[in-house]
Each structure stands twice: as structure tokens, then as C-alpha cells.
Amino acid sequence: IxxxxxxxxxxxxxxxxxxxxxxxxxxxxxxxxxxxxLNDAGYTEIYLGNLYIGGCALxxxxxxxxNNLGAYTYYTNTNGTWNEKSGYTMKNALTSQQWDVxxxxxxxxxxxxxxxxQPYLNEIIDSVKSFCPDAKLMWHExxxxxxxxxxxxxxxxxxxxxxxxxxxxxxxxxxILSNDNFIGVIPCGTTIQxxxxxxxxxxxxxxxxxxxYKTGCxxxxxxxxxxxxxxxxxxxxxxPSAFTYTEQDIANIKEAVNNAVTYPTQxxxxxxxxxxxxxxxxxxxxxxxxxxxxxxxxDYIVLNxxxxxxxxxxxxxxxxxxxxxxxxxxxxQAQFASTKMFQ
Numbered sequence: 001i002x003x004x005x006x007x008x009x010x011x012x013x014x015x016x017x018x019x020x021x022x023x024x025x026x027x028x029x030x031x032x033x034x035x036x037x038l039n040d041a042g043y044t045e046i047y048l049g050n051l052y053i054g055g056c057a058l059x060x061x062x063x064x065x066x067n068n069l070g071a072y073t074y075y076t077n078t079n080g081t082w083n084e085k086s087g088y089t090m091k092n093a094l095t096s097q098q099w100d101v102x103x104x105x106x107x108x109x110x111x112x113x114x115x116x117x118q119p120y121l122n123e124i125i126d127s128v129k130s131f132c133p134d135a136k137l138m139w140h141e142x143x144x145x146x147x148x149x150x151x152x153x154x155x156x157x158x159x160x161x162x163x164x165x166x167x168x169x170x171x172x173x174x175x176i177l178s179n180d181n182f183i184g185v186i187p188c189g190t191t192i193q194x195x196x197x198x199x200x201x202x203x204x205x206x207x208x209x210x211x212x213y214k215t216g217c218x219x220x221x222x223x224x225x226x227x228x229x230x231x232x233x234x235x236x237x238x239x240p241s242a243f244t245y246t247e248q249d250i251a252n253i254k255e256a257v258n259n260a261v262t263y264p265t266q267x268x269x270x271x272x273x274x275x276x277x278x279x280x281x282x283x284x285x286x287x288x289x290x291x292x293x294x295x296x297x298x299d300y301i302v303l304n305x306x307x308x309x310x311x312x313x314x315x316x317x318x319x320x321x322x323x324x325x326x327x328x329x330x331x332x333q334a335q336f337a338s339t340k341m342f343q
Contacts, residue, residue, distance in 0.1 A: 015042050015043045015044050015045065016043065016044070016045030016046070017038060017043050017045070017046055017047075017100055017101075017228075017229065018046075018047040018048075018049075018097050018098065018099050018100045018101070019031075019034070019047075019048050019049070019099070019100065019101045019102075019103065019224075019228065020048075020049040020050070020051070020093060020094070020097070020099045020101070020102045020103070020135075021048075021049065021050045021051065021102075021103045021105075021140065022051045022061055022090065022093075022102065022103065022104050022105075022124065022128075023050060023051065023052065023056070023103070023104075023105050023140065024052060024053055024054055024055055024056040024105070024107060024108075025052070025054055025055070025210060026105065026108055026140070026142045026143075026188075026210075027050050027052070027103070027105060027140060028050060028052060028075070029210055029211045029216065029217050029220055030140060030186070030188055030217075030220040030221065030223070030224055031048060031050055031077075031221065031224060032213070032217040032220070032221055033217060033218055033221035033238070033240060034048060034077075034221045034224050034225060035048055035077045035079075035080050036080060036221075036238045037221050037222055037224075037225040037236060037238055038225055038229070038231075039080070039238070040235075040236050040237055040238040041225060041229065041231040041232075041235070041236060042231075043229075046077075046078065047076070047077075047078050047097055048075075048076065048077040048078075049074065049075065049076050049077075049093055049096070049097065049099075050074070050075040050076075050082075051072045051073075051074055051088065051090060051093050052072060052073045052074070052075055053071060053072055053073070055107055055108075055109075056107060057106060057107035057110050057116070057120075058104075058106050058107070058110075058116065058117060058120040058121055058124065059116070059120045061090070061104075061120065061124050062119075062120035062121075062123040062124050064089070064090055065089075065090040065091065065123070065124060065127045066123065066127075068089050068090075068091055069089060070087040070088060070089045070092075071089075072086075072087075072088040072089070072090065072093070073085070073086050073088070074086075074088035074092070074093055090127065091127075091131055094127070094128060094131035094132050095131050095132065097132075098132070098134065099132050099134075099135040100135065100136065101135060101136050101137075101138055101228055102128050102132065102135045102136070102137055102138075103137075103138045103139065103140045103186065104121070104124060104125075104128075104137065104138075104139055104140070105139065105140035105141075105142060106142070106171075108142045108143075108145075108151075108153070108209060109151065109152070109153025109154075109156060110153070111141075111142045111167075111168045111171065111189075112144075112156075112157060112163075112164050112165075112166075112167025112168040112170070112171055113156065113167070113171065114167075114170060114171040114174050114175060117171065117175040118175070121175060125137065125181050129181075136183045137181050137182050137183065138182060138183060138184050138185065138186055138227070138228065139172065139176040139182050139184075139185045139186065140185075140186045140188065140224075141168065141169075141172050141176075141185050141186060141187045141188055141189045141190065141264070142168065142188060142189055143165075143168075143188055143189040143191075143192040143193070143211070144157075144161045144162070144164035144165035144168060144189060144192075144193065145161060145164060145205070145208055145209045146161070146202050146203075146204070146205045146208045146209065147160075147161045147202050148202075148208060149205070149208030149209050150208055151208055151209045161202070165189060165193050165267075168189050169189075169190075169265050172185060172265075173265065177265075184227060185227065185264055186223055186224050186227040186228065187223060187227065187260040187261060187264035188219075188220045188223050188224070188260075190259075190260035190263075190264050190265070190266075190267070191219050191220065191222075191223045191256050191257050191260040192204055192211070192216065192219065192220070192256075193267050194255075194256035194259055194260055194267060194268050194269075194270060195215070195219060195252070195253065195256040195270065197267065197268075197269045197270045197273075198252050198256070198270030198272045198273065199252070199270075199272055199273055199274050199275040200215060200252070204216040204219075213240065213242070213243070214240065214242075214243040214245075215249070215253065217240075218239060218240055218253060219253045219256060219257060222236065222253065222254065222257045223257050223260060223261065226257055226258070226261045227261050233254045233257060233258060234254075236254075248272060248275070248276060251272065252270060252271075252272040255270065255271060255272070256268075256270060
């Protein structure tokens with residue numbers, strides 16, 4: 001099967017870009033660092049919008065636009081900071097700017113269920129074309145859950161990551177790649193699956209389905225930028241300042257993104273199978289401590305504990321939780337950080 005994926009180079013002379021997502025928390029993950037990446041790619045006028053309802057499916061989006069319901073939190077970003085307004089309708093957002101690109105997506109749990117797309121997708125497309133006829137439509141392909149995920153929709157795929165990923169690809173092939181209304185796909189699901197073949201393994205989410213902030217969200221934002229503008233990732237130097245990256249980390253992420261945009265309907269195995277960064281090797285001091293205590297360090301696995309800020313383990317609920325924009329006590333957020341759970 002030959003799949004042609006279009007990328008859009010927007011307003012190259014003025015370097016301005018306006019992107020609106022009709023989405024949910026997965027579009028928040030995908031766009032988390034998008035302003036910074038686009039700014040680093042040379043865009044000087046950037047306007048990002050995100051129509052958000054948690055877990056929102058195409059069926060709900062269609063109902064909302066049909067009845068002009070003010071059901072959305074509307075996030076905007078014009079300077080690197082996300083701001084929010086409540087009670088927005090889809091029409092409000094679609095008519096608020098001269099959008100270059102509008103992205104649509106299915107709820108993560110239904111992304112691999114091809115029969116859940118229609119007739120809702122066509123209804124939303126008609127509304128977008130009616131309210132902002134000059135905007136280009138792109139599809140945000142979401143990702144399969146972590147294999148250990150306890151998401152309530154995971155049983156739809158037999159709690160099997162590869163089944164979910166393949167079903168997502170099949171739905172995209174049938175409903176999106178054959179639909180002339182779309183100029184292309186933002187293949188975040190393929191990027192994440194590519195990365196899972198690297199030394200990072202299946203450790204790219206913060207709760208089994210939402211992407212972690214260091215690698216997952218960063219890779220997704222690079223995927224958005226690459227798919228929409230065809231910018232060269234070689235010249236992107238931005239990475240989230242809250243985290244530390246090795247040169248290998250950056251090369252691994254960019255390789256996964258480039259391969260996903262080039263080959264969106266297949267997994268491309270990573271070239272980075274082992275983590276050779278110095279941070280993963282015990283230093284002389286650690287070796288001395290082990291030796292003085294009578295232990296042989298070669299008998300142990302040295303863990304690289306990547307810290308995720310603004311996150312915590314909820315022992316009562318038995319799950320991973322995180323602080324987001326909706327947490328009322330924002331001052332308290334900075335006091336939390338966590339690693340993955342080890343069992």
C-alpha cells in the first residue's frame with residue numbers, strides 16, 4: 001500500500017501559523033510544547049488553540065457543534081503560555097481566527113474502532129468547512145496505551161498494545177487517508193510506537209495512557225510541528241527545561257518522529273537499542289559505596305530515575321496521578337515529583 005502524507009508549509013514569508021485542535025487531553029499532550037518548537041523553527045507569529053473536553057469522542061463533538069453547546073474549555077497560546085476560558089462553543093473557536101490548520105481526533109479508547117468514526121466525523125468536517133473554509137484539515141492519530149495500562153477502554157483491544165496500535169492504523173487508513181477533506185495525518189501514535197522499540201521501552205506515559213512530560217509529550221509536539229510544517233528537526237534545539245536530555249535522547253526522539261512522518265502506517269525500529277548515556281552508568285563513588293558495604297555492583301541493575309515534576313502516586317487509589325492546569329491549589333503543585341513505580 002502506497003500512502004502519501006502531505007505536510008503543510010505555512011505562510012513561509014511571514015512565518016506565521018495558526019493551529020486549532022478539536023480534541024481532548026490527548027491534544028493537550030500533543031500540543032504541550034508545540035509553541036516552543038514552532039518558535040524554534042522560526043515562526044514569529046504563532047496562535048494555538050485547543051478545544052478541550054476530557055475524553056471527548058467524535059460523537060460528542062458532533063452533538064456539541066450541532067446544538068452550539070458551550071461545553072468546552074478553550075486553551076490558547078500566543079506567547080509560550082497556555083491560557084484558558086470556559087464555556088466555549090466550537091463555533092466560537094472556529095470563527096475566532098483565520099485558522100491555517102484545524103485538527104480532529106477520536107477519543108483514545110475509540111481511536112481503533114473504525115465504526116465509531118461515522119457519521120460524526122462528516123458532521124464535524126462540514127461544520128469546520130462552513131465556519132472556516134480556508135483552514136486545512138489534519139487528523140491527529142493518537143497512541144496505543146502502555147501494556148500495563150488500567151484504562152477502562154483497554155479491554156476493547158484485549159488489553160494488548162499491538163492490537164490497539166494496529167486497529168488505530170486500520171481506522172486511520174479507512175476513515176482518514178481515503179478522505180479527501182484531510183491533507184494529512186499527525187502520526188503521534190506511530191512516533192510513540194517507534195520510540196517503544198528503543199532503549200526507552202514501554203515507559204512513555206505518566207499513567208498508562210497520557211504521555212509523560214519529558215519524552216512522550218516532547219516527541220508528540222515535535223511530531224505535530226514536523227507533520228504540519230515539514231520543518232527540519234535537525235535545526236530544532238528546544239527541549240523542555242524541566243528535564244535533562246542526553247544527545248542520544250534527542251537523537252532517538254527525532255529519529256522516531258522523522259520515521260513516523262515519513263512512514264506513518266508502519267513501525268520503524270529505533271537505531272538506539274541501548275542507553276549508553278553516562279547517567280546510566282554507576283560512578284566511582286557509587287561503586288566504592290557498594291564495595292565498602294560488601295556488595296558487588298555487577299549483581300545489581302542501576303536504575304535511571306527520571307523525575308516527573310508536578311506528579312505523585314495516589315496510594316489510596318492505587319494509581320499514578322498528576323497535577324494539571326485544573327488543580328485548584330497551584331502553589332502546592334511544585335512540591336510534588338515522582339519516578340515510575342517499581343514492583
